[in-house]
Amino acid sequence: MLGSLLVGFIIGLIAAAISNRGERMGCFGKTFLGLLGAGLGQFLFGKWGPVLRDTAIIPSILGAIILLAIFWRRDS
Template identity: 55%
Template sequence: MFGWLWSIIVGAIIGVIGGAITNKGGSMGWIANILAGLIGSWLGQSLLGTWGPSLAGMALVPSILGAIILVLIVSTIFGMRGKTK
């Protein structure tokens, strides 16, 4: 019934973990954390598969790795944009 809510909560946690591991998550808000977690989960599971423990339909290890990749890519892109001005 509330599967979408669990997905959002787990996505937020995955995004927070990805941001904390990369030390780039301090300036991210909750919406950015949720998006990083959900998109990172999709990215990680697409690249690495669905192995390891899962929660709310998301394989945690590939999802966290995907969130780390996503946060690094986005922070690099926005970092480059800030230096060109």
């Protein structure tokens, strides 16, 4: 459980850094973003690439970037 939260946080951090959005999201927001992005990314793109704690990293980051692009404005 704790490992999954840590992976979600890392995915949220990477997605926010790549997309330049979600700077003011906070730790819990980035963890939630990473977990939801992992679910969406693995649903849309499958499980390929490096895997950490049963989470495919690349599809998860892509899913988190999609969520940021849809739901997060650049100036907030």
